[in-house]
Amino acid sequence: MPNDCQCPCIHIIGHLDDVKWLQSPRKHKPSRNPLSICDWTQNYHIWLHYVESADGSIVEDDILRSTDTRYWSIHDVQRYYLGDLHCEQVLFTYQYPNLQMPTTLGSFFWKANTALKLPPALYLKELHRSIEHTLRKMEVQNSQMDRLIISDQLIKIDRLDCFKRKSFFKSMKHIISSQDRLQLVSLENLCCKRLEGIELLQTLACFVADTLKYLFLWRFVLPNENPILINYRYITGSGQYIDRPDIGACFLRCLAELRNLRVLALEYAHIADGIGYALLSLLPILRRPHFRLQLICREDQIPGRTDAALGVGGYDIPDTAWRRVAIACPDLYLFMAFFRIRDYDNVRRFLTPSIPLREVHLQYGIDLNITQRQDSDVSYFIRHLAYRYADTLVTLSIHQWRTVEVPMRCIFELMPRLVRFQYTGLVNLTDLHDALIIISCGVCEKLKQINIQIQDEDSNRCYMKKLAEKLTEEFQDIMELYDISFCINIYKS
Known part of the structure; x- marks a missing residue:
């Protein structure tokens, strides 16, 4: 905590009852320096600062870094309020979608709710x-x-x-x-x-x-x-009046x-x-x-x-x-x-x-139980789908969180009539490579869309990213030949 002589914060001298507090943020003049607390609570056109993530997954773009209000809807999860709290700058997270309130008071309450979370x-x-x-x-x-x-x-x-x-x-x-x-x-x-x-x-x-x-x-x-x-x-009762x-x-x-x-x-x-x-x-x-x-x-x-x-x-x-x-x-x-x-x-x-x-x-969501659940392997469910509904199933989407790896090759071998396939979770790149080879051979004639989101880990993030780029370059021409929308992305776990 800095000394009082070095603290640039405003101190109220005198009795607190004599101070005229603002009941609503109707009159406000923004400060010339970086935004202060009163700026992000009283300014109708509040500025939102975009903070780029350190993992380098976001491409450098001047539009994304802009603080213009028309770009607020871009990457709302990674935008922050920049404020001063007793001689130090703090960041208030911005999680909720922005609403254009018709009045200044409504905008103030919405910004206050966004910053306080409750x-x-x-x-x-x-x-x-x-x-x-x-x-x-x-x-x-x-x-x-x-x-x-x-x-x-x-x-x-x-x-x-x-x-x-x-x-x-x-x-x-x-x-x-x-x-x-x-x-x-x-x-x-x-x-x-x-x-x-x-x-x-x-x-x-x-x-x-x-x-x-x-x-x-x-x-x-x-x-x-x-x-x-x-x-x-x-x-209870007869129910005559109920x-x-x-x-x-x-x-x-x-x-x-x-x-x-x-x-x-x-x-x-x-x-x-x-x-x-x-x-x-x-x-x-x-x-x-x-x-x-x-x-x-x-x-x-x-x-x-x-x-x-x-x-x-x-x-x-x-x-x-x-x-x-x-x-x-x-x-x-x-x-x-x-x-x-x-x-x-x-x-x-x-x-x-x-x-x-x-x-x-x-x-699947997030399993909070420490013990391993019985019969939680996805491969059994895939075999059941292929046995019962391989002729009628059109779209298959799997979204899991830190569970076993899904056998990609088994999916396209057992269900060759799939039209759309979407997957998010852990992937064995060798098995994925074999699955893409099967698709390139023309086994899945009706397939039109493949969207795979690979969950990486801190230990092999760069390795997974390079292999995913290599797979995309290797099979992109073949997917375009079969008119298949092909996409492989790496996201941080």
Whole structure:
């Protein structure tokens, strides 16, 4: 800590009550020296400094280094606030996407929230007030829109009290009911309750069923609020004065009324009832030509392992139901994402022999358990996919984190009809070289895209980078001959 005589910071002399503190950053004059604390909290056009990483992976570019506001969206993760904190310069990380606020006060609160990471009570109050004011304005003006996306980064349902929560859903239902050309609705990560989610779906089915084409419902209700699993055993009394709607039937009926849908994103547990009735009730919308159904499978919804009485999941979809769907809907494009399900036996519980699988995305995530999981090798899962779905599978995407190496050559040998292949994780370059030789021989005739992100380590970073460049130069001409989009990148672990 420097002495007082050497400290250039401003000291307040006198009583603190006599100092006129600024209540809002409306009047501000930037300092001539490097940015101070008041600059990044009060300046409406705040400057963001770009700090280049030391590993040399980023190409030197004057545009990326520029501090102009129109380049803020470039590499937002590596931008920092530069400030002075008691005679020393500090860097405040910039992690959230920038929003162009219409007022100076709103810009101040957004910058303060970005720097502090945790929103203060005053920020939440102003944010909820602005959201409420915006929804009312849209409601009064009958604003027409093509897409409605509720951002989970701005609207936190769990932080609203009972009155604000009811007002929010009431305004949303009024806005949806006044739309004439709404085509896309995204309720992902809304995490509302069952009744609240069903009321929104009822509004969509009643007013925009003729125009809605894209509906995304991943995690739109709480994990333990599965719409088709109803458990009212905790309610006592006769039930004469308690509203007990059949939420499961209402949920499926609302989805079946949206007969102009082209894309529907659901969770596997929301249509898994053990008998296949929930899936067959969606046949009116699945029969559309080239319909795309996206299902996400989570680890807490494993059929046969999770207790269904908890309201999360636990049931499966029988093979007979998938067989009828495959016959009735030959153009169905089924996308299944397995999110953080690391055991091979647990992944197989979601699959049946007759399922019309077209695209698979396997994401392991980060395993915090110290012990090695049983049957976590990806090669077993690849062999199962090749045995069951080699003729129908189009896209395969694998994203893992510090696990075993995936046999690339085995993938292209067992599934020669793949069109797109994406992989992120550890790679054996010798095995990758053999896989590329197989592709160059014309084994995979339908292959159009290969995207490989190799996870490097500090010990052999330069070696891996040189080998990846060598592979790219060696097979680039051959990939262009077969019209294949080929890309190999090295990213830091």
